[in-house]
Amino acid sequence: MKKETWRELTIGTINLNAGNSITNLTGTWRSGKKPEFIEENCIQCFFCWLYCPHFAIKVEGEKVIGINYDYCTGCGLCAEECPPKEKAIIMVPEEIKLAEGR
Amino acid sequence: MKTLKPLNGNQTIAEAVRQVDIDVVAAYPITPSTAIVETIAQFKADGLIKGEFVCPESEHSAMSVCIGAAAAGGRVMTATSAQGLALMWEMLYIAAGLRLPIVAAIVNRALSAPINIHGDHSDTMGARDSGWIQIYSENCQEAYDNFIQAFRIAEHPDVRTPVLVGLDGFIISHSTEIVEIEDDEEVRRFVGEYLPIYPLLDTSRRFTVGSIDFTDYYFEHKRSQIEGIENSPRVIEQIGQEFGQKFGRYYSFFEAYHLDDAELVIVVMSSAAGTCKEAIDELREEGLKIGLLKPRVFRPFPYQKIAEALKDKLAVAVLDRSSSPGAFGAPLFTEIRSALYDYEKRPKIINYIYGLGGRDIKVEHFKEVAQNLVRIATTGKIDSHVGYLNLRE
Numbered sequence: 263m264k265k266e267t268w269r270e271l272t273i274g275t276i277n278l279n280a281g282n283s284i285t286n287l288t289g290t291w292r293s294g295k296k297p298e299f300i301e302e303n304c305i306q307c308f309f310c311w312l313y314c315p316h317f318a319i320k321v322e323g324e325k326v327i328g329i330n331y332d333y334c335t336g337c338g339l340c341a342e343e344c345p346p347k348e349k350a351i352i353m354v355p356e357e358i359k360l361a362e363g364r
Numbered sequence: 365m366k367t368l369k370p371l372n373g374n375q376t377i378a379e380a381v382r383q384v385d386i387d388v389v390a391a392y393p394i395t396p397s398t399a400i401v402e403t404i405a406q407f408k409a410d411g412l413i414k415g416e417f418v419c420p421e422s423e424h425s426a427m428s429v430c431i432g433a434a435a436a437g438g439r440v441m442t443a444t445s446a447q448g449l450a451l452m453w454e455m456l457y458i459a460a461g462l463r464l465p466i467v468a469a470i471v472n473r474a475l476s477a478p479i480n481i482h483g484d485h486s487d488t489m490g491a492r493d494s495g496w497i498q499i500y501s502e503n504c505q506e507a508y509d510n511f512i513q514a515f516r517i518a519e520h521p522d523v524r525t526p527v528l529v530g531l532d533g534f535i536i537s538h539s540t541e542i543v544e545i546e547d548d549e550e551v552r553r554f555v556g557e558y559l560p561i562y563p564l565l566d567t568s569r570r571f572t573v574g575s576i577d578f579t580d581y582y583f584e585h586k587r588s589q590i591e592g593i594e595n596s597p598r599v600i601e602q603i604g605q606e607f608g609q610k611f612g613r614y615y616s617f618f619e620a621y622h623l624d625d626a627e628l629v630i631v632v633m634s635s636a637a638g639t640c641k642e643a644i645d646e647l648r649e650e651g652l653k654i655g656l657l658k659p660r661v662f663r664p665f666p667y668q669k670i671a672e673a674l675k676d677k678l679a680v681a682v683l684d685r686s687s688s689p690g691a692f693g694a695p696l697f698t699e700i701r702s703a704l705y706d707y708e709k710r711p712k713i714i715n716y717i718y719g720l721g722g723r724d725i726k727v728e729h730f731k732e733v734a735q736n737l738v739r740i741a742t743t744g745k746i747d748s749h750v751g752y753l754n755l756r757e
Contacts, residue, residue: 265580265581265584266584267584268583268584268585268587268588268591269588271581271584271585271588272562272571273463273524273561273562273588273592274461274462274463274464274524274561274562274573274589275461275462275463275573275574275575275577275585276561276562276571276572276573277571277572277573277575278569278570278571280570280571280572281570
């Protein structure tokens with residue numbers, strides 16, 4: 263994406279492109295650990311979806327189906343809040359690079 | 365109709381606030397600016413100010429309220445001094461970075477320690493790199509006039525930069541003068557209606573104010589901010605002229621007093637300039653070709669105009685009412701000395717630090733400076749580039 267020169271910017275740091283965080287892959291901030299989704303343990307309570315600060319829980323239909331690593335910062339809230347004893351989300355060491363994880 | 369009123373500096377600022385259709389005042393009182401806030405509160409209680417008056421829990425919060433209110437689209441002001449301005453520190457940079465046209469009356473006062481409540485310029489000089497326009501006043505009349513003009517300057521579409529107006533603690537804030545207070549309606553018309561560019565209260569548009577910038581955009585946004593203050597000289601000049609045409613008192617970047625034919629020059633800002641004029645009158649009677657240059661606008665610094673006015677002089681003494689420990693002289697001196705660097709012919713130049721913590725500066729002290737200038741002009745020698753005036757050595 264072409265970045266604006268200083269003359270092209272809107273006055274006062276105002277960003278008219280609201281919602282542009284979709285283009286900023288916050289997943290690049292992740293380091294160390296990432297959440298792993300274990301489908302068979304999931305009770306579909308949506309706690310992970312509720313707590314995730316970056317909307318990085320993938321939902322299809324009315325089901326949680328995994329993690330969007332483009333936006334997951336690896337904060338671990340989803341794994342912490344996951345209620346079942348055998349958790350459906352656990353934090354695992356980051357092994358693969360973001361590009362492959364998409 | 366114009367009226368003559370006996371008012372002190374603080375009251376003149378409050379009068380100006382009453383006249384400019386302010387939307388929000390957010391301030392936490394501190395000596396010597398307390399009476400500004402107090403008088404505004406009285407005006408509000410008496411129904412003379414329609415805007416909101418907010419009393420937050422600190423100066424940091426006061427400036428934060430100003431920022432929020434200005435971002436919402438309001439015309440906003442505050443007033444403070446010394447420690448109060450210091451506590452606003454991080455918010456000053458945010459106000460400037462967000463290009464919010466907030467106007468602040470700063471009653472100049474020394475910074476602690478040692479604790480002191482009297483007038484010097486340590487507070488605003490410390491804020492010189494915060495991105496605010498800085499205008500200094502010699503007396504109550506100038507404080508009133510500058511404060512009214514400040515809204516026009518800050519709100520100008522090419523500028524959109526916060527402005528602070530300095531007036532010396534106690535010497536101006538608490539001294540009563542006969543001040544020409546202009547007609548309410550005339551002032552209101554001069555200042556005009558404020559048209560915010562992107563008010564947050566405009567819910568028809570979606571945008572973000574103050575989002576994060578990393579290495580990819582911060583630099584460009586800062587450069588864009590600098591453009592605002594760099595656009596301001598032409599606006600300051602134009603508004604100073606317009607104010608003169610309307611009310612009879614003209615303003616520019618500095619005042620020249622017996623400057624044209626002067627060989628020796630004293631540069632001093634704010635209230636001390638009044639005393640300096642007295643000294644210059646007496647020295648002129650003695651036959652000395654001496655003049656005064658009184659800077660009014662410190663940010664943006666009118667370096668070309670000041671250098672042009674000083675380049676052909678023999679010797680110049682720049683008097684600073686603040687110190688910059690460890691620097692080569694105090695802020696005004698370093699600016700002016702640097703401004704003269706490109707001129708092949710330029711005067712000898714020295715710096716005096718004076719009046720810290722409200723220490724008096726009298727006619728006799730300006731005469732002492734003049735004597736030194738005579739010595740330097742005759743011998744071409746400077747004993748000390750930076751001296752201290754009226755200090756027990």
